[in-house]
Amino acid sequence: MTLKAILAGAASLLALSAVARAETLTIATVNNGDMVRMQGLTEDFTSKNPDIQLEWVTLEENVLRERVTTDIATQGGQYDVLTIGNYEVPIWAKQGWLLPLDKLGDDYDADDLLPSIRGGLTVDGKLYAAPFYGESAMIMYRTDLFEKAGLKMPESPTWEFIGDAARKITDRSADINGICLRGKAGWGENMAFVTALANSFGGRWFDEKWQPQFDQPEWKDALQFYVDLMKDAGPAGASSNGFNENLTLFQQGKCGMWIDATVAASFVSDPKNSTVADKVGFAIFPTKEGVDNHGNWLWSWNLAVPASSKKADAAQKFIGWATSKAYTDLVASKEGWANVPPGTRTSLYNNDEYKKVAAFAEPTLKAMQAADITKPSVKPVPYTGGQFVAIPEFQALGTTVGQLFSAVVAGQSSVDDALTAAQSTATREMTRAGYIK
Amino acid sequence: MARAVSTKTKIGWTVVVWAVALVIFFPILYTIITSFKTEQEAIQGFSLIPSGTVENYVTVQTQRDYFKPFMNSVIISVGSTLLGVIIAVPAAWAMAFSPTRRTKDILMWMLSTKMMPAAAVLVPIYLIFLRAGLLDSRIGVTIMLMLVNLPIIVWMLYTYFREIPGEILEASRMDGASLWNELVYVLTPMAIPGIASTLLLNIILAWNEAFWTIQLTTTNAAPLTAFIATFSSPQGLFWAKLSAASTLAIAPILIMGWFSQKQLVRGLTFGAVK
Numbered sequence: 001m002t003l004k005a006i007l008a009g010a011a012s013l014l015a016l017s018a019v020a021r022a023e024t025l026t027i028a029t030v031n032n033g034d035m036v037r038m039q040g041l042t043e044d045f046t047s048k049n050p051d052i053q054l055e056w057v058t059l060e061e062n063v064l065r066e067r068v069t070t071d072i073a074t075q076g077g078q079y080d081v082l083t084i085g086n087y088e089v090p091i092w093a094k095q096g097w098l099l100p101l102d103k104l105g106d107d108y109d110a111d112d113l114l115p116s117i118r119g120g121l122t123v124d125g126k127l128y129a130a131p132f133y134g135e136s137a138m139i140m141y142r143t144d145l146f147e148k149a150g151l152k153m154p155e156s157p158t159w160e161f162i163g164d165a166a167r168k169i170t171d172r173s174a175d176i177n178g179i180c181l182r183g184k185a186g187w188g189e190n191m192a193f194v195t196a197l198a199n200s201f202g203g204r205w206f207d208e209k210w211q212p213q214f215d216q217p218e219w220k221d222a223l224q225f226y227v228d229l230m231k232d233a234g235p236a237g238a239s240s241n242g243f244n245e246n247l248t249l250f251q252q253g254k255c256g257m258w259i260d261a262t263v264a265a266s267f268v269s270d271p272k273n274s275t276v277a278d279k280v281g282f283a284i285f286p287t288k289e290g291v292d293n294h295g296n297w298l299w300s301w302n303l304a305v306p307a308s309s310k311k312a313d314a315a316q317k318f319i320g321w322a323t324s325k326a327y328t329d330l331v332a333s334k335e336g337w338a339n340v341p342p343g344t345r346t347s348l349y350n351n352d353e354y355k356k357v358a359a360f361a362e363p364t365l366k367a368m369q370a371a372d373i374t375k376p377s378v379k380p381v382p383y384t385g386g387q388f389v390a391i392p393e394f395q396a397l398g399t400t401v402g403q404l405f406s407a408v409v410a411g412q413s414s415v416d417d418a419l420t421a422a423q424s425t426a427t428r429e430m431t432r433a434g435y436i437k
Numbered sequence: 438m439a440r441a442v443s444t445k446t447k448i449g450w451t452v453v454v455w456a457v458a459l460v461i462f463f464p465i466l467y468t469i470i471t472s473f474k475t476e477q478e479a480i481q482g483f484s485l486i487p488s489g490t491v492e493n494y495v496t497v498q499t500q501r502d503y504f505k506p507f508m509n510s511v512i513i514s515v516g517s518t519l520l521g522v523i524i525a526v527p528a529a530w531a532m533a534f535s536p537t538r539r540t541k542d543i544l545m546w547m548l549s550t551k552m553m554p555a556a557a558v559l560v561p562i563y564l565i566f567l568r569a570g571l572l573d574s575r576i577g578v579t580i581m582l583m584l585v586n587l588p589i590i591v592w593m594l595y596t597y598f599r600e601i602p603g604e605i606l607e608a609s610r611m612d613g614a615s616l617w618n619e620l621v622y623v624l625t626p627m628a629i630p631g632i633a634s635t636l637l638l639n640i641i642l643a644w645n646e647a648f649w650t651i652q653l654t655t656t657n658a659a660p661l662t663a664f665i666a667t668f669s670s671p672q673g674l675f676w677a678k679l680s681a682a683s684t685l686a687i688a689p690i691l692i693m694g695w696f697s698q699k700q701l702v703r704g705l706t707f708g709a710v711k
Binding site for chain 2: 026028031036039055056057058059060063066067070071073074075076078079244248273
């Protein structure tokens with residue numbers, strides 16, 4: 001055998017062993033624009049880490065949650081990286097389902113993460129998930145309609161002002177609704193908005209002893225205000241409108257105002273999809289006169305490693321890449337600054353280039369900084385979470401209450417009846433779950 | 438002799454049947470139409486005229502590989518059905534030709550397993566699959582779907598077999614046919630239309646099964662149901678892309694159903710008229 005052949009053989013053996021050593025990470029994720037974009041950019045990661053290959057499993061949010069919980073609870077080990085919301089992170093971390101992230105790389109700069117976001121992902125001083133993108137809620141409004149009605153959005157609007165303005169702008173003959181708000185039942189749909197609304201009215205879900213508070217005047221005021229407003233100034237069929245429906249209405253110029261997730265800001269300002277792109281103004285989530293609370297809406301999609309993963313180190317390496325500053329720069333260089341995932345790092349909001357292309361950068365940052373999920377209400381609470389309550393029971397309870405409230409918006413029930421029913425359901429569920437002794 | 442039917446009645450019935458068929462088919466038709474719309478058109482309200490863009494199909498293709506889940510769907514649906522029929526033929530044969538006092542009860546019991554919500558047994562099955570190393574494997578999903586559809590297969594075959602006169606089987610036995618020969622050379626050829634429609638119907642059922650196929654797979658064995666799920670999203674615009682993905686996923690089975698509809702109808706009505 002010639003030397004050449006031996007060398008060639010040795011080289012191919014080496015190559016083979018390299019392939020054999022390659023680890024495959026299975027990443028479970030949701031289908032949203034930022035996640036899809038990341039999947040297109042992973043070559044940057046795999047070229048730097050040739051020994052790691054990536055497989056993606058994309059599922060709808062609820063299916064993903066169901067799938068992943070089954071796998072974690074049975075120690076199935078089918079996934080190495082999970083995409084989960086900040087609702088799950090503290091719950092799952094306490095259950096011992098997630099691994100703490102301590103190997104994200106030396107240049108990760110965890111201190112650059114927005115404190116409000118980081119706080120929601122930290123349990124007992126340890127970071128259990130890294131934020132991929134984050135959002136709060138704010139008012140998006142039509143500057144042209146405000147001008148026409150002789151209105152000026154104040155620095156920190158009150159609900160009273162919002163109510164008056166919405167009724168003034170409403171012009172049913174021109175198909176313009178003063179305000180579009182979520183009405184579709186679901187803990188992540190109408191209850192996200194209604195809970196933030198109740199927070200800003202001084203309400204809370206539970207008192208320190210986990211007693212539900214739907215029988216308190218704050219809830220009654222908040223719900224009555226919301227229902228009246230939807231009746232006077234909301235779009236037809238508001239009880240079945242969620243994020244997507246309202247987004248469409250706003251983009252088609254049918255809403256004077258829309259109070260929803262900050263991530264929508266880039267969608268309504270995108271001239272390709274929005275007919276009102278150059279006429280949108282932003283303002284902080286309203287508060288009730290005399291109550292210093294702007295709803296405390298805070299959501300982030302995060303990457304975490306399940307305790308059942310057998311490739312935890314490689315998984316952390318990937319998370320370190322996907323949530324790093326370098327990744328932000330990568331997206332900016334390939335797809336422009338307007339497309340970088342927002343709401344996770346302070347440095348992004350200090351970046352002049354980002355501020356130049358994103359008029360919504362400043363108000364978004366303000367909204368996120370104002371949100372504090374450790375203190376959602378002005379009154380003391382035993383839970384964390386802003387537009388949700390971070391307990392495992394909330395998904396089911398929130399959706400049940402959401403259905404009651406959605407029925408009021410649809411005109412099938414009254415505010416009082418809905419609150420009474422919500423109070424008794426919540427009391428029953430919380431007693432059953434052992435919170436109320 | 439057939440009853441004379443007036444032309445008027447014939448036209449009347451034709452219109453009614455077409456109307457009903459259109460109502461039933463409409464969701465699929467609208468999905469196909471929506472897949473040729475832009476995302477903006479898709480959510481702008483009801484319209485039957487798309488702008489005819491194929492952009493969604495291109496996006497769906499570039500975002501996800503269609504071929505692998507397609508092959509998985511074929512293997513899983515055909516495999517589970519064939520496996521099910523192989524097991525069900527002897528079972529249905531025994532029940533149809535040598536019934537005992539308990540046969541009816543056993544049949545009812547088999548059917549009753551279909552009444553249990555699948556989610557109730559998810560965790561035990563998941564654990565079994567995990568221990569057996571069957572998670573995310575085609576073999577695992579094939580076995581699962583076979584088990585899910587087995588009651589239906591047995592029931593269908595049982596109904597068809599009952600239409601075959603037992604005397605013919607007896608005659609073959611008199612002529613010295615072994616059990617194997619009786620099953621393969623006498624019973625099966627006579628039940629071919631029934632078996633064919635059972636095969637077709639169960640392939641369709643297995644193709645569309647969207648609980649176990651999503652719960653028990655991740656990447657390797659994920660069929661087209663998981664492919665569709667990929668394009669569902671709570672935030673952002675996705676209806677047109679989701680429709681394109683759905684159209685791609687149902688196209689093969691729709692085409693198969695179209696070509697085999699004669700077989701399907703004959704099999705399904707087999708034994709309906711005595």
